Amino acid sequence: MPQKIPATVITGFLGSGKTTMIRHLLDNANGRRIALVINEFGETGVDGDLLKGCCAEDDIIELSNGCICCTVADDFLPTMEKLLARPDRPDHIVIETSGLALPQPLVRAFAWPGIATKVTVDGVVTVVDGKAVAEGRFAENEAAVQAQRESDDSIDHETPLSELFEDQLACADMIVLNKTDLLGDGEAEQVTARLSAEARPGARILKAHKGALPLDVLLGINAAAESDMATRAAPHHDSEEEDHHDHDEFESFVLDLPEVSDVPALTARLKAAIEAHDILRLKGFVAVAGKPLRLTVQAAGPRIETYFDRPWGAEARTSKLVVIGEAGLDRAAIEAAIRG
Numbered sequence: 001m002p003q004k005i006p007a008t009v010i011t012g013f014l015g016s017g018k019t020t021m022i023r024h025l026l027d028n029a030n031g032r033r034i035a036l037v038i039n040e041f042g043e044t045g046v047d048g049d050l051l052k053g054c055c056a057e058d059d060i061i062e063l064s065n066g067c068i069c070c071t072v073a074d075d076f077l078p079t080m081e082k083l084l085a086r087p088d089r090p091d092h093i094v095i096e097t098s099g100l101a102l103p104q105p106l107v108r109a110f111a112w113p114g115i116a117t118k119v120t121v122d123g124v125v126t127v128v129d130g131k132a133v134a135e136g137r138f139a140e141n142e143a144a145v146q147a148q149r150e151s152d153d154s155i156d157h158e159t160p161l162s163e164l165f166e167d168q169l170a171c172a173d174m175i176v177l178n179k180t181d182l183l184g185d186g187e188a189e190q191v192t193a194r195l196s197a198e199a200r201p202g203a204r205i206l207k208a209h210k211g212a213l214p215l216d217v218l219l220g221i222n223a224a225a226e227s228d229m230a231t232r233a234a235p236h237h238d239s240e241e242e243d244h245h246d247h248d249e250f251e252s253f254v255l256d257l258p259e260v261s262d263v264p265a266l267t268a269r270l271k272a273a274i275e276a277h278d279i280l281r282l283k284g285f286v287a288v289a290g291k292p293l294r295l296t297v298q299a300a301g302p303r304i305e306t307y308f309d310r311p312w313g314a315e316a317r318t319s320k321l322v323v324i325g326e327a328g329l330d331r332a333a334i335e336a337a338i339r340g
Contacts, residue, residue: 004120005084007093008219009106011168012127014099014281014324015299017178021127021211021218022096028215035083035090037076039098077109084118092219093119099281099324100164103171104233110226123221124232126172127211131182131303133191163234169198170234173223175205176213182303200231251327254284255335257319261289265340267304273337274299277330284321287312297321 012018026034083093097103103124110121169175175195180188188207195205206213225232260266263286270282282299286306293308323334 004118005089005091005093006122006219006222007095007110007119008122008221009095009097009103009124009225010127011097011101011103011124011171012099012176012178013129013132013165013168015132015303016099016127016129017176017208017211018096018099018127021176021178021208021213022094024210024212025094025215025218030215032215033088033091035093037079037083037093037095039076039096039101076106077112077115080115080119084115092122102164102167104167104229107171107225107232108229116226121223121225122219123173123223124171124225125174125176125218126168127176127178128169128191128195130177130179130188130191130207133194134183134187166198166234169195169203170200171225171232172199172203173221173225174218175199175203176211177205177207178211179209180207181209251329252322252324253329253331255321255323255338257286257321257339259287259289259317260295260319263288263295263306266338267306269338269340270297270299270304273334274304276337277325277334279323279325279329279334281324282321284319286319286321287317 010018010022022036026036080093083090095106097106103126107121107124110116110119177188177192177195183191192205192207199205206217266286273279274282279299282297282304284297286295286297288295291308292311294310294312296307296309298305321338323329323331
């Protein structure tokens with residue numbers, strides 16, 4: 001029987017740095033053929049476009065029909081079967097989930113007939129935005145949640161964001177504490193201690209800046225995670241429950257913009273809109289007047305990063321931004337704020 005192809009599932013909350021880490025991984029693949037399966041939340045293939053050029057285009061597969069954990073049977077499994085049926089099969093498969101995906105249903109799918117004998121989950125890697133955690137962006141601590149409940153009857157036991165974070169930690173074989181360059185003295189150690197307390201037994205926690213970790217560290221974990229699901233359930237889930245996951249708490253939309261002449265002014269408007277409307281994630285591409293290169297925009301919470309990534313190709317010079325937040329986004333107000 002042919003050896004199973006290893007697959008690495010990379011998960012993590014919105015803006016944690018998954019795509020940047022994957023790009024670094026591909027840039028240092030040293031001839032190893034790696035296929036990518038990318039699942040985005042939203043309508044524009046920003047993550048896939050960011051990774052083009054790092055490997056052959058036919059090795060990048062984008063799933064945009066919904067969150068990967070909710071479309072396992074209809075979308076993910078047929079995609080994997082087609083990938084594994086290729087005569088030039090990859091050496092390794094890397095799967096980037098959307099920031100809103102529960103990893104457990106996806107990992108469990110690797111035990112399904114049709115792919116169980118051909119591929120195995122080498123490891124689940126959860127990328128964590130160290131600065132966000134240090135700032136208390138997630139608060140699953142029972143005492144803190146209880147204090148919130150006692151002070152405000154409208155607050156549920158757990159917010160959707162904290163549940164997602166907890167599930168992603170519980171399933172991980174490796175936790176990458178990313179953006180450590182933004183942490184002050186002692187903050188990295190404090191965040192590491194918190195993650196250690198919430199991670200599954202045996203999970204490794206590694207510090208990283210822009211996801212830069214050696215290939216042989218990220219790949220080759222040999223966890224066979226699909227056969228070890230009993231240890232990967234978050235405390236708030238009953239292990240006997242059927243996995244289910246409602247994304248009605250989140251929404252996204254694509255904003256089309258004209259060419260921009262003043263990048264600092266655009267950045268200031270984006271920052272104001274993010275703060276005023278509690279936008280979780282904003283990402284996309286912008287056409288800058290007089291510039292032959294495409295401007296990439298990445299924002300996680302109040303932090304905004306912009307850089308020119310490549311020349312515009314045959315595609316139209318159109319600016320598109322994906323805006324992601326919890327349900328109830330005021331699209332008209334956000335559009336007005338960003339357009340200025």
